[in-house]
Amino acid sequence: MRLSYPSNVKVIQVPCTGRVDIIHLLKAVEDGADAVYVAGCMEGECHFLVGNLKAKKRVQYVKKVLQELGIEPERVEMFNLSAGEGPRFAEIAREMVERAKALGPSPVKMKKAA
Amino acid sequence: MIIADRKPLGELLEMVKDCNKVLILGCKGCVTVCNVGGTKEVGVLASILKIARKKEGRPLQVDEKTIERQCDPEYIALVKDQVGQYDAVISMACGVGPQFLSEAYPDQRFFPAVNTTSFGGALQHGIWSERCAGCGTCLIHHFDGMCPIARCSKSILHGPCGGSAKGKCEISKEVDCIWDMIVQKKMEKGRLEDLTKMKPNKDWRTARDGGPRKSVREDLVQ
Numbered sequence: 001m002r003l004s005y006p007s008n009v010k011v012i013q014v015p016c017t018g019r020v021d022i023i024h025l026l027k028a029v030e031d032g033a034d035a036v037y038v039a040g041c042m043e044g045e046c047h048f049l050v051g052n053l054k055a056k057k058r059v060q061y062v063k064k065v066l067q068e069l070g071i072e073p074e075r076v077e078m079f080n081l082s083a084g085e086g087p088r089f090a091e092i093a094r095e096m097v098e099r100a101k102a103l104g105p106s107p108v109k110m111k112k113a114a
Numbered sequence: 115m116i117i118a119d120r121k122p123l124g125e126l127l128e129m130v131k132d133c134n135k136v137l138i139l140g141c142k143g144c145v146t147v148c149n150v151g152g153t154k155e156v157g158v159l160a161s162i163l164k165i166a167r168k169k170e171g172r173p174l175q176v177d178e179k180t181i182e183r184q185c186d187p188e189y190i191a192l193v194k195d196q197v198g199q200y201d202a203v204i205s206m207a208c209g210v211g212p213q214f215l216s217e218a219y220p221d222q223r224f225f226p227a228v229n230t231t232s233f234g235g236a237l238q239h240g241i242w243s244e245r246c247a248g249c250g251t252c253l254i255h256h257f258d259g260m261c262p263i264a265r266c267s268k269s270i271l272h273g274p275c276g277g278s279a280k281g282k283c284e285i286s287k288e289v290d291c292i293w294d295m296i297v298q299k300k301m302e303k304g305r306l307e308d309l310t311k312m313k314p315n316k317d318w319r320t321a322r323d324g325g326p327r328k329s330v331r332e333d334l335v336q
Contacts, residue, residue: 023154023157026161030164030168065123068123069123069162071169108168108169
């Protein structure tokens with residue numbers, strides 16, 4: 001399909017989103033990522049049954065933490081799409097980049113650079 | 115096990131506001147089992163504190179360590195060379211941890227990272243429930259395996275009270291009336307008569323009413 005998506009999205013592959021833990025999302029924020037998102041399979045379609053549902057709850061946990069710290073929880077998000085939806089993958093990447101741009105640089109990174 | 119909840123982040127950040135370098139010390143005992151103070155939770159809290167302080171523009175150095183238990187002097191002794199290197203140490207153990215650490219290292223400040231809530235068990239992964247109040251004189255055998263001291267909101271020994279409705283306690287529809295459950299089970303097993311038996315008053319001196327408690331096994335003391 002040769003679809004393009006913003007080059008400032010760094011993709012980290014995992015065998016299943018169930019592998020994504022709270023600490024992975026937090027570390028990305030801690031290291032200054034403006035936004036982090038998890039792209040999992042459609043709900044109910046997980047090869048390991050509940051991997052994407054676990055990831056969803058972990059994303060919610062991190063959103064809550066960010067809220068408590070006064071950081072926009074929208075910087076972390078969970079998306080669900082099937083492996084066959086290339087165009088949707090590119091669309092999500094553009095959507096999150098747009099969201100990050102609208103929110104501005106991460107307050108964690110800004111202070112770090114200062 | 116001892117059950118605890120992590121303190122609100124605001125409270126923890128307030129504790130370390132004057133610090134530049136802290137150690138988060140986890141415990142591999144009960145708090146690991148109830149997912150509040152083991153190696154994993156230590157890592158998560160460390161990252162959260164670092165994010166918060168980076169946001170403020172005052173980075174905090176947070177080191178992580180988890181020991182077998184914080185309720186035994188031999189394990190507390192293992193961090194002897196480390197605790198002095200920090201502005202403060204955050205203990206992720208139950209309330210015993212910060213106290214044993216403070217007693218062993220009186221020159222260091224130890225902050226509790228968790229609120230210790232109860233003795234209980236896991237109903238399922240992620241849900242823990244109180245089962246024991248540590249009253250010092252166990253009466254569970256009189257109540258068919260259910261403890262009214264820990265599980266009745268009023269800790270009454272002659273329930274159910276007037277607040278019991280449809281098997282729930284008046285404090286919340288989420289809370290089962292343990293006395294309803296005790297009576298139901300007694301009826302099922304044909305042992306309802308047990309509840310009419312006269313018993314001496316419970317001696318509350320073995321509970322907190324008698325002051326701080328200590329258990330001694332003479333054969334083990336050296």
